[in-house]
Amino acid sequence: MQEPSSGSRINYVDVALSKALSxxxxxxxxxxPISAQDSGQFKNYEPVTALSFIVKAGDTQAKLPLSVVNNNLYESGVTLAYTxxxxxxxxYVIKSDKSVITIENTDALPTIRFNAPNRTLLEGDTKSFALSLDHYSRYPVSVTLETSGTASTDDxxxxxxxxxxxxIPAEKLSLSFNVSAKKDTISEGAEGLRYTLKNPxxxxxxxxxxxxxxxxPGDKRFNDTGFVTRYNGTEFGESNTQPEYPNQDADFGLDISPDMTHDDGRYGFSYSKFDIHGNLVPLTxxxxxxxxxxxxxxYIENKPSDPVDLPLTRKAVEDEQKVQRDDPDNYVYPNEPDRNYVISSENWQHSTYLYTWYEKDSALNGGSEGAKNMTMPEEVPIDYTCAxxxxxxxxxxxxxxxxxxQMNRFSICGFTDWRLPTPTEMKSLVSFNVDNNDNNNRAFLKFIHGKTYFTSATNAERNGSAWxxxxVSGQTKLCNKGSYNSVIAVSGGKE
Incomplete structure (x- = not known):
């Protein structure tokens, strides 16, 4: 007989009489039980002890009951004695008083998997990782855990x-093992470790x-959001934890203390200032x-944000260039109250200037160089979007x-490896603080808010766009490489 797919089911053992009784x-x-189990978590049937069963007078056939149980256990056929x-x-004479009953298994071979397929482990920490079966087995099961990834055995x-x-021992569902990420003094970025189930x-x-x-993650870190208020069901301005709305951003990270106010930045942000030579200067x-x-x-460049003048149109730029070409010996770069292009050029890092995305290196441009802009004459170093x-x-x-x-030519702050930030680096400069009291952070990067900045990353499918x-929103989006957007240069970091 066969065990049911779930629960229990009454099966019958046939008995025959050679003739009817009066x-x-x-x-x-x-x-x-012989190999079957009649008790415990994995019993195969309900045991019977001195159960009376009446065969009616005149009957020559009878069906004797046996309750068979699905035990959620993979096994071969099991047997019991039925007397x-x-x-x-x-x-009458009972010629055969015993039958060996075989109960056939219906539970499939169990499947093994990791409890959680993706986990994070910080340097210096140890975590437990579990392998589980979807149901029990009467036999021990084994697999080989093959390792791969960028992490080495030193990590x-x-x-x-x-x-x-x-x-995993017989009649057990899981087994755990520990993994430790070694703490070292090496400044390094993220690494990956993969365990793959082999040879089942x-x-x-x-x-x-x-x-x-x-x-x-190694020792590379990014800033928190700066978001320190919470949603209370109606508004987003609550300073205290909301039990009815748990696990909000303000409950975690470097900015969890609303009273964390420092001269070098608020809510987990921290900055230092440097002069053009790379010397540390006071925060004030x-x-x-x-x-x-x-x-x-x-390191992030500081951009001037005082008012400057630019030509309003490309035609105005071309007119200025024509003036220079027509009389180069007497040409004077405008330094007038209503169009002070000298000031515009002196502030060539200005926060309002806009640029297209261009990179000729095929290893960095994602397959599309982008939009190379017009070259300015040396005598008229100005366009209508930048100077x-x-x-x-x-x-x-x-x-x-x-x-x-230009940033590298002038070696601003002593660096000659200025570059565009990655999307993650760019987002890390944004404080999402909504308590209208974030001036201490914005005193360091006051020019950064309210704009859309190009990053170094391109899109694999749409290589005519960059991220x-x-x-304002912190949103990462695609921008056509030929569109005009803000630019900020960064250097260093741990990426």
Whole structure:
């Protein structure tokens, strides 16, 4: 007989009489396990002890009951002894009082998987990781955990033996092992470690569910959001934790203390100021050329934001260039109250200037160079979206590559490796604080808010666009490389 797919089911053992009796026959039924189990979590049937069953007079057939149970256990067929007896009588003889009953298993071979396929493990921490079966097995099951990824054996250790074979004992559902990310003094970015289930024995492995990916962030960090107020069901201005609305952004991270107010930045942000040579200057200094984000190690240029003049149209630019070409010996770069282009060029890093995205290096441009802008004459270093220093040389254009070349040519703050930020780096500069009291952060990066900034990242499918970050919403979106957007240069960091 076969076990049911779930629960229990009454099955019957057939009994035959060679001839009908003239009176009722009372049989006594007993069961005894052979390889089957009649008790405990994995019992195969309900045991019977001295159960009376009446065969009616005149009957030659009877069906004796046996309740078979699904035990959620993978196993082969199991057996039990089913016996009958009756009072002594001259009317009958019981020639066969015992039958060996086989109960066939219907539970499939169990499947093994990791409890959680993706986990994060910080340097210096140890976590437990579990393998589980979807149902029990009467037999031990084993798999080999094959390791791969960018993490080396110097970066982590685990409690597995050298064979990497793990065995879940019979009638158990899970097994755990520990992984530790080693703490070191090396400044490094993220690493990945993957465990893959291989060589299954007495167990199934599903290809799409056979990996555990562990992300080890290393010592690279990014700023928190700066968001310190909470939603209370109606508004977003609550300063205290809301039990009815748990796990809000303001409950976690570097900015969890609303009273965390420092001279170097509020709500987990921390900055230092540097002059054009790269010397550290006091936080109260109003003239500085870059800041260092002390959380990420990233250096960010400081952009002037005082009012400047630019030509209003491309035609106005062309007219100015024509004036210079017509009389180069007497041409004077405008320095007038209503169009002070000298001031515009002196402030060539200005926060309002806009640029197209351009990168000629095929290893960096995602397959599309982008939009290379018009080159400005040395004598008229101005366009209608940006201006270049009168002391400039080389790339004099309103595009990202030209802007970075100027930053590196002048070695602002002593750096010659200025670049565009990654999307994550750009987002880390944004404070989402909504309590209208974020002036201390904005004193360091006061120019950054209210604009859309190009980043260094391109899109694999739409290589005519680059990723941008809106500093009002923090949204990352695609911007056509030929569109005009703000640019900020960064250096260093741990990425």
């Amino acid at each position: 009176s009722d026959l009372t049989l006594t039924i007993n069961t005894k 009958v007896s009756a009072p002594p009588s001259t009317e 982590y250790s685990d409690t597995l033996d050298d064979s990497k074979i793990v065995t 024995s007495d167990v199934n492995v599903v290809d799409k569910e056979n990996t555990l990916d562990i992300y080890i 200094e109003s003239k500085y050329h870059c800041v260092r984000d002390n959380t990420t190690g990233l 270049i220093s009168q002391d400039s040389s080389g790339d004099r254009r309103c595009d990202t590559a030209a802007y970075l070349s 941008c970050v809106n500093t």
